[in-house]
Amino acid sequence: MDDTPLEELPAVPEVTGGRHPIYPSLSKKVDVRCDNQQGRYVVAVEDIEPGDTICAEKPYAAVLLRDMFGTHCQNCFKIVKAPFPCKKCSNVVFCSVECRESAYFHSFECPIQDLLVGSGMSINCFLAIRLLVQKPLSYFLGIKEEINTGRYKEALKARETYDPADFFRLYDLVCHSEQRTKEDFFHRVVMVVFLVKALKKTKYFEDKGTGISDTISDTEAYVGSLLMHFLEIVQFNSHEVSEFWLMGPKTLSGSKNEAMGAAIYPTLALFNHSCITGQVRYFSGNSAITKSIRFIPKGDPVPENYGQSFTSAVRSERRQYLMDRYWFECACEACLRDWPMYQHMTNAVLNFKCRKCSGPLPVNTETHMNPMLKCEKCGEQTNIMSSLKNLQNSEQTFKSATNEMENFNLEKAESLLLENLKQLESSLYPPYKDYHQTQEAYMRVMLTKGGNYRVKQPKSEE
Numbered sequence: 001m002d003d004t005p006l007e008e009l010p011a012v013p014e015v016t017g018g019r020h021p022i023y024p025s026l027s028k029k030v031d032v033r034c035d036n037q038q039g040r041y042v043v044a045v046e047d048i049e050p051g052d053t054i055c056a057e058k059p060y061a062a063v064l065l066r067d068m069f070g071t072h073c074q075n076c077f078k079i080v081k082a083p084f085p086c087k088k089c090s091n092v093v094f095c096s097v098e099c100r101e102s103a104y105f106h107s108f109e110c111p112i113q114d115l116l117v118g119s120g121m122s123i124n125c126f127l128a129i130r131l132l133v134q135k136p137l138s139y140f141l142g143i144k145e146e147i148n149t150g151r152y153k154e155a156l157k158a159r160e161t162y163d164p165a166d167f168f169r170l171y172d173l174v175c176h177s178e179q180r181t182k183e184d185f186f187h188r189v190v191m192v193v194f195l196v197k198a199l200k201k202t203k204y205f206e207d208k209g210t211g212i213s214d215t216i217s218d219t220e221a222y223v224g225s226l227l228m229h230f231l232e233i234v235q236f237n238s239h240e241v242s243e244f245w246l247m248g249p250k251t252l253s254g255s256k257n258e259a260m261g262a263a264i265y266p267t268l269a270l271f272n273h274s275c276i277t278g279q280v281r282y283f284s285g286n287s288a289i290t291k292s293i294r295f296i297p298k299g300d301p302v303p304e305n306y307g308q309s310f311t312s313a314v315r316s317e318r319r320q321y322l323m324d325r326y327w328f329e330c331a332c333e334a335c336l337r338d339w340p341m342y343q344h345m346t347n348a349v350l351n352f353k354c355r356k357c358s359g360p361l362p363v364n365t366e367t368h369m370n371p372m373l374k375c376e377k378c379g380e381q382t383n384i385m386s387s388l389k390n391l392q393n394s395e396q397t398f399k400s401a402t403n404e405m406e407n408f409n410l411e412k413a414e415s416l417l418l419e420n421l422k423q424l425e426s427s428l429y430p431p432y433k434d435y436h437q438t439q440e441a442y443m444r445v446m447l448t449k450g451g452n453y454r455v456k457q458p459k460s461e462e
C-alpha cells in the first residue's frame with residue numbers, strides 16, 4: 001500500500017473571535033447554558049457565520065480502533081512512518097519516543113491487550129478502561145472521598161474555568177444514572193467484573209490489590225465503581241474520531257471519511273443534537289475541530305450532529321436511533337415539521353425569507369406570479385425579485401466552486417462555497433436542495449483539512 005502520511009499533523013486553528021473566558025475550547029461567540037429540559041447546551045451569543053471555528057479541543061482520552069494499531073500512533077493517532085514499537089509487545093506502535101513515553105496507559109494495557117481484544121468488547125469499553133489507566137491508582141485514591149460523597153461537585157463550582165483535562169469535569173458529564181434499568185445495571189456489572197479481573201493481572205493495583213485471588217479488596221471495589229461510572233459516561237459522551245482518505249493524488253473523487261477511533265471531548269460533549277447539522281467536525285490527529293456550516297443567529301442553540309441528519313434519514317428512523325442510543329426524542333425543526341430527505345426535496349414550493357423576521361414565505365413556483373409576499377408571522381411585505389436574482393448568481397457560484405473542487409483547488413473552493421452559502425441563506429429558508437448540496441460540498445472540503453489524509457490504493461493492488 002502506498003501511503004503518503006503527512007510529516008506533521010495540520011495545525012489546529014484558533015477559534016473564531018477569540019477563546020471563551022471560561023470554556024477555552026470554545027469560541028467567544030457561543031456560551032454554555034443549562035436548563036432542566038435540555039441539560040447543558042451551547043448557544044450563540046453573537047451571530048455565527050458559516051465557516052466560523054466554534055470548538056477546537058484535545059481529547060480527555062482517545063482510543064484507536066484495533067485495525068489501526070499497526071499504522072497509527074497509540075498516543076496522538078498520527079500515521080507512523082518509522083514506528084517506535086512498545087518495548088514489551090508487538091501490538092502497538094508510536095510515532096516518536098515522546099509519544100511512547102507519554103503513553104503511561106500502555107504499561108497497564110500492554111499485558112492484557114490480547115485478553116481485552118479477544119473478549120470482543122466494544123470500543124467504548126476500551127475507552128472506559130483508558131479513562132482509568134491513563135492516571136495512576138494513587139490519583140484516584142487521593143480523590144476517593146470527594147468522589148464517594150459527591151463533594152467533587154462543590155470543588156467544580158469553585159473552578160473558574162472549564163478545563164477539558166480536569167478529571168472532575170469528565171466525571172461530571174451526563175450519564176442518566178437515575179433512568180437506568182436493572183438489566184442495564186446488570187450488564188455493566190458483568191463488564192466491570194471482567195475489567196477488574198483483567199486489571200488484576202497488571203501492576204495497576206500496586207500492593208493494594210488481591211492479585212489472582214478471587215476476593216476483592218476495598219481498592220478494587222472502588223476502582224470497579226469508577227469503571228461503572230465510566231461505562232455510563234462513554235455511552236453518552238464519546239465521539240467517533242475519523243480520518244479523511246483520498247483515493248488518488250489531487251482528487252476528491254471517491255474520497256471518504258473513515259473511523260479510526262473513539263474519544264471523549266469534555267467541551268464538545270456539551271453540544272446538543274439537531275438533525276439539521278450546524279457544524280462539520282474534523283480531526284487533526286485526535287484533536288477535534290468544528291466549523292459552522294450555516295448562519296446561526298444570536299440567541300439560537302448551536303447544535304452538533306449525533307450521526308443523524310434529516311437529509312439522509314426519515315424522521316421515524318432518526319428518532320428511533322436517538323432514543324435507543326441517547327435516550328431522548330428529537331424535537332429539532334426538521335423533526336417537528338418533518339422536513340423531506342434530500343432525495344425528496346423539490347423546488348415546487350420555495351420558502352423565501354421574510355425581510356423583517358427571516359421567517360419562511362412559501363411560494364408555489366409553478367403558479368405564483370406576484371413578487372410581493374406577505375409574512376404570516378409578522379405581516380411584513382417582502383419583494384422577492386432581488387432574492388430571485390440572488391439565486392441565479394448563486395447557481396454560478398456553486399458551479400465555480402465545484403470546478404475548483406474538481407481541480408483540487410481546495411482553498412478557492414472553500415471561499416466560493418462559503419460565499420454560496422451566504423447567497424442562498426439571504427434568499428431562502430431551508431430545506432431546499434441547492435442549500436444542502438452546498439453544505440455537503442463545504443463539509444467535504446473541510447474534512448480534507450483534517451490530519452492523516454493519504455492516498456489509498458484500491459484493495460486489489462495491496
Ligand SMILES: [Zn+2]
Pocket residue numbers: 073074075076077078094095096099
Ligand atoms: Zn504520536
Ligand SMILES: [Zn+2]
Pocket residue numbers: 086087088089090091092106110111
Ligand atoms: Zn506493549
Ligand SMILES: [Zn+2]
Pocket residue numbers: 274275276318330331332333334335
Ligand atoms: Zn431531529
Ligand SMILES: [Zn+2]
Pocket residue numbers: 354355356357358359375376377378379380
Ligand atoms: Zn416576517
